[in-house]
Amino acid sequence: MIPYGRQSIEESDIAAVVATLHSDWLTQGPRVAAFEAAVAGWCGARYAYAVHCATSALHIACLALGLGPGKRLWTTPNTFVASANCGRYCGAQVDFVDIDPRSYCLSADALEIKLVVAAAAGALPDVLVGVDFAGQPCDWQRIADLCRRYGVRIIDDASHALGATYRERPVGCGDWADITVFSFHPVKILTSAEGGMALTNDPAIAARLEMLRNHGVVRSPERLEFPAEGAWYYEQQALGFNYRMSDVHAALGCSQMQRLPAFLQRRRALARRYDELLREFPVQRPWQDAAAQSSFHLYPILLADSRERRAVFDAMRADDIGVQVHYIPVHLQPDYRRLGFASGDFPTAEAYYQRTLTLPLHAGLSDAEQDYVVASLARALSVKSVRPSRAA
Numbered sequence: 001m002i003p004y005g006r007q008s009i010e011e012s013d014i015a016a017v018v019a020t021l022h023s024d025w026l027t028q029g030p031r032v033a034a035f036e037a038a039v040a041g042w043c044g045a046r047y048a049y050a051v052h053c054a055t056s057a058l059h060i061a062c063l064a065l066g067l068g069p070g071k072r073l074w075t076t077p078n079t080f081v082a083s084a085n086c087g088r089y090c091g092a093q094v095d096f097v098d099i100d101p102r103s104y105c106l107s108a109d110a111l112e113i114k115l116v117v118a119a120a121a122g123a124l125p126d127v128l129v130g131v132d133f134a135g136q137p138c139d140w141q142r143i144a145d146l147c148r149r150y151g152v153r154i155i156d157d158a159s160h161a162l163g164a165t166y167r168e169r170p171v172g173c174g175d176w177a178d179i180t181v182f183s184f185h186p187v188k189i190l191t192s193a194e195g196g197m198a199l200t201n202d203p204a205i206a207a208r209l210e211m212l213r214n215h216g217v218v219r220s221p222e223r224l225e226f227p228a229e230g231a232w233y234y235e236q237q238a239l240g241f242n243y244r245m246s247d248v249h250a251a252l253g254c255s256q257m258q259r260l261p262a263f264l265q266r267r268r269a270l271a272r273r274y275d276e277l278l279r280e281f282p283v284q285r286p287w288q289d290a291a292a293q294s295s296f297h298l299y300p301i302l303l304a305d306s307r308e309r310r311a312v313f314d315a316m317r318a319d320d321i322g323v324q325v326h327y328i329p330v331h332l333q334p335d336y337r338r339l340g341f342a343s344g345d346f347p348t349a350e351a352y353y354q355r356t357l358t359l360p361l362h363a364g365l366s367d368a369e370q371d372y373v374v375a376s377l378a379r380a381l382s383v384k385s386v387r388p389s390r391a392a
């Protein structure tokens with residue numbers, strides 16, 4: 001099977017993990033700090049906190065921004081369920097903003113309209129979670145301007161977008177979002193097996209993130225509420241969690257960070273190659289914002305007709321190609337329908353879902369495998385005149 005996404009592990013990655021197993025630290029230690037410094041350094045962010053997955057990073061990000069019962073979180077329906085669930089973990093109400101038909105990210109136009117209506121009704125959201133879908137950054141300047149005008153805090157769920165840039169600045173730099181979250185799940189841009197990170201430039205938010213990932217416990221003397229009773233002393237100042245990343249995972253993350261430029265280069269080269277190979281196909285290729293550079297976590301195409309999607313998917317799976325569909329709109333999940341959402345609520349996301357198909361794209365994909373994917377798609381679509389591949 002040629003999977004849609006896959007980790008790339010080399011001997012250097014394995015050696016880094018083995019060296020950690022021989023070291024004094026297995027749980028959060030020096031390699032977690034090094035991984036945080038590497039990601040913060042890449043992004044140009046002041047603070048970064050590693051946790052055991054992006055879902056837990058989203059959870060503490062929501063809490064750090066004050067989300068709780070009686071508050072509201074808005075996000076995009078075209079995402080993994082975690083971008084919405086994080087609001088519900090806090091007891092907040094979750095709602096969605098329809099997507100942009102070009103970028104498939106949360107639409108700034110739809111956001112503006114919904115904010116005007118919500119302001120009139122006294123029901124503005126507290127937190128907006130934008131998702132840089134497939135690695136393509138959201139229209140952050142417009143979204144941030146709107147959120148500032150209405151007093152909405154921003155989380156960038158950049159689980160797909162480590163290494164992407166927007167207006168010449170790295171995603172995660174904090175110019176637009178209060179907190180940026182990355183995922184290091186094996187299908188993402190780089191992996192720590194399981195892992196996530198939350199980045200911010202705000203020292204007060206940073207202190208909350210750091211505390212919440214570790215049981216709400218505080219040790220540093222300047223943050224204590226009571227005088228320290230001795231060197232052993234610590235305080236639980238909020239109800240936090242054990243969301244710590246281990247040093248074993250961080251060692252893999254550190255080693256993978258060194259390979260990030262190569263990962264991005266290969267993903268972008270493969271995406272350009274798909275663009276070229278699919279030029280004559282009756283499919284819509286991913287749109288690229290001229291002001292941004294995608295990290296190409298995914299390569300989603302739109303088929304001309306939603307009725308052919310299932311047959312194309314099944315035919316390519318029969319050819320042992322791990323095509324996928326990203327995403328079933330979150331509001332159509334049974335658990336969200338029970339909250340009152342229904343089909344027709346976010347028509348652009350729903351229409352996109354009907355026609356989308358994710359082709360394999362990952363740093364370890366070879367040109368020959370990509371040619372095989374394209375040939376399989378050609379057969380499934382009965383495309384007659386496939387241009388010969390340059391790599392053949």
Ligand SMILES: *Cc1c(COP(=O)(O)O)cnc(C)c1O
Pocket residue numbers: 052053054055056079080082083131157159160183184185195196
């Ligand atoms: C993968 C993903 C997550 C969750 O990441 P984990 O590290 O598996 O918790 C959240 N949001 C988006 C958009 C994702 O793609």
